[in-house]
Amino acid sequence: MHNLPKLSEEYIDPNTYPPGVAFMDGQYLTMDKAKISVLDYGFLHSDATYDVVHVWKGAFFRLEDHLNRFFRGMDMLHMSISCDKAQVTEILYNCVALSGLQNSYVEFICTRGTSPDFSRDPRDAINRFIAFAIPFGSVANEKQMQRGLHIAITDIVRIPPPSVDPTIKNYHWLDLVKGLYTAYDQEADTAILLDSNGNIAEGPGFNIFVAKDGLVSTPEFGVLKGITRQSIFDLCKEMQIECVARDITPNELKAADELFITSTAGGVMPVTKINDKPIGLGSVGSLSKRINEAYWQMHGQDKNRMAIDYPTKSEVVDGC
Amino acid sequence: MHNLPKLSEEYIDPNTYPPGVAFMDGQYLTMDKAKISVLDYGFLHSDATYDVVHVWKGAFFRLEDHLNRFFRGMDMLHMSISCDKAQVTEILYNCVALSGLQNSYVEFICTRGTSPDFSRDPRDAINRFIAFAIPFGSVANEKQMQRGLHIAITDIVRIPPPSVDPTIKNYHWLDLVKGLYTAYDQEADTAILLDSNGNIAEGPGFNIFVAKDGLVSTPEFGVLKGITRQSIFDLCKEMQIECVARDITPNELKAADELFITSTAGGVMPVTKINDKPIGLGSVGSLSKRINEAYWQMHGQDKNRMAIDYPTKSEVVDGC
Structure with a gap:
């Protein structure tokens, strides 16, 4: 040997x-x-569930909604952690404050964990809580925000x-990652997947919205109920724009006046090409712009934000 | 603050x-x-693929088949690592030899990895190879091997x-883990999931086989092509037992003469109850026993094994 x-x-x-x-x-x-x-x-x-909240200009945005979804997810997966929502809030706050990041992508995770003897029975595992704050990230980069995203509708x-x-x-995410590679092959930036009925579902990390003749729509079936998606419902209500969740066919997407995607990672991001065909005039539409501006204005409203006091070095003490 | x-x-x-x-x-x-x-x-x-090979009485079993499936999986997921099959073999060998484990569960993994700036584009990530050898584990414990497993057919x-x-x-695995909790609620040991046509698919970490009137069958659609499953095909051929892959309905499972599941984690494991109804006579069937014995005999054949020389302490030198 x-x-x-x-x-x-x-x-x-x-x-x-x-960092x-x-x-x-x-x-x-x-x-x-x-x-x-x-x-x-x-x-x-x-075997895990998670959530991502963002910090913008030194404040959490809609943290409570993310916490509620996370705790519901743990329940549904028969998981539990020793922290309640207030304690998780304190941990997330500490991560961001210690990082010093004014704009941050804050992920919190519950995994099934392990058991000392590596039992295959999930009931034997000790569930684990993990959180982290890293610099804010976006599905669309600056150039894509300007010209609009190019999206491929895949048959995945x-x-x-x-x-x-x-x-x-x-x-x-293996279906979503396959979507990305399919999109790259078509020189698109990202992908849309179908639901099991052949209607539009969602893409890698985002929901999609269609605007046609003044009506805004987004898929309802087989998708994550995004918090940014909810923000669009809330905004449209305020702005007196009709907005509904319903089945949407690939052809409706291609025939849209405007398209945009939504994600905690980036907010409201315009789409100007589908399968190499321009949407509307092929540039970022006026409704998408208005909704995007309104979305960032929401961040200033007290009910949506929780401000962070960042430390000076002398304020950092021994923890736990 | x-x-x-x-x-x-x-x-x-x-x-x-x-360990x-x-x-x-x-x-x-x-x-x-x-x-x-x-x-x-x-x-x-x-975003990962993996394989698990086992070591039994100091020798790998069908390592080449596991390596072939692993390298094919990486290709399909647009992943690559710097090691070829010979180098992966050497790494797995070293893990087992250093562990001293005569019977071992040896997992090797390729993950998408990360990029230094946490890019969302999978093409930017550096793929990672990981391997480990831990004590051999089984889907069925000793008691379950004796009395046969109790399985719940779920509608997942x-x-x-x-x-x-x-x-x-x-x-x-979230569908499979949900299956496990559904099974536990019914006081079953593990679960079977359906395929998208309502036929039998597979369970958490195993394929399933039905024996009826001398014919052995296993699902073909929507399942992992297990290496142990392949061993059953090979054995049945040698033993002149007809064995086919085909669609199998839940009712066929309930009406079987014998049932068994197969996995690298445990080999051939008998099933004696489905949804609280006994299969056949309600005890481990003679065909299941014969196939199980033949499976462990296969481990002694030179073409299937690669023996490990375990070190004495003085043989361990600085690596890489």
Whole structure:
């Protein structure tokens, strides 16, 4: 036999990670130190739920809605953590404050976890809570925000509700990733997947909205009930624009006056091409612009925000 | 504002992990040190493929078949690693030899990885290879092997092929985990999911076989093409038992003479109850026993095995 290598004393990770602060097991850590066991069923079985809230100009936006969805998801998956909503809020607050990030993408996760003997019974596992705050990210980059996104409608079917409940935010993304590669092959920026009836579903990390003859619509079946999606409903109501959730066919998407996608990662993002065909005039439409502006104005309303006091160094004390 | 906690210098993981040895980034590590970044898309998007081979009495079983499936899966997901099959073999060998485990569950994984700026474009990520050897595990425990497993047929639909290709071994398990909780509610040991046509698909980590009037059958559509499943085809051919892959209805399962499930984690495991109704005589059937014995005999054939020379301490040298 060949000579065997030695065991290493410690794992040295050669990869580089973004700035930010994570929380795991009572500890606040820089992102390069935030690591989970390869045996965690959140990884090995994607047995996890999560949520993402953003911080904009030093304040959380609609944090309570994200918390409610997250706690509902844990319930539905038979998971529980020792923190209540107030405690999770404090942890997220601490991650952002310690990171110093004024604009941040804040993810919080519950995984099934592991059991000491690696039992295959999920009831034996100790569920784990993880959170992290990293710089704000967007589905659309600056150039795409200006010219509008180019989207490919694929024939890939978003994992349907009889398999996985899409209202429980989850990490089952292989269909969405396949969509991305299909889109790249067509020189599009991102993809739309279909629902199991052949109607429009959603894309990688976003909901989609169609505007036609003054009516705004978004799919209802087989999609995540996005918080930004909800913000669009709320805004349209205020702005007296009719907005409904319903089945939408691929052809309706192609014949739209305007299209935009919504995500906590980026907000309201215009779409100007579908399958290489321009939408409307082929430039960002006026309704999309108005809704986008209104969305960012919402961030200033007291009911939607929770401001963060960022520390000076002397304010940081020993925790937990 | 409240006083902020301090950042921790190092992450201290309070959890306990099984014995074994992992490989990451050129390093061999005990299982408590094998950790991936929470930002790896293998975790955050379950964007990964993997395989599991077992070591039995000091030898790998059908390693080449597992390697072939793994490399095919990476290709299909647009992933690549710097190791070829011979190098992966050497890594798996080293993990097992260093672990000292004579019977081992050996998992190897390729994740999408991360990019330094946490890009959302999967093409920007550096794919990661991880492997580990831990003690051999089984879907069925000893008691269940004796009395036969009790299985619940659920109405949950296994994630269908138009969403995720089941022949690429993947971590999308939320449907299977839901199946387990549904089974536990019915005091069953594990679950069977349906395919999108209402036929029998597979269960959490296993394929299922039906024996009726001397014919052995297993589902063909919407399932993982298990290596143990392939071993059953091979064995039945040798034993001159007719064995086919075809659509199987839930009623056929209930009316079977014998049922068994197959998995690298446990081999051939008998089923004696479906939805609280006994199968056949309600005890482990003679055909299941014969096939199980033949399966373990296969492990002694030279073409199926690759023996491991376990080290004495003086043989372990500096690696890489």
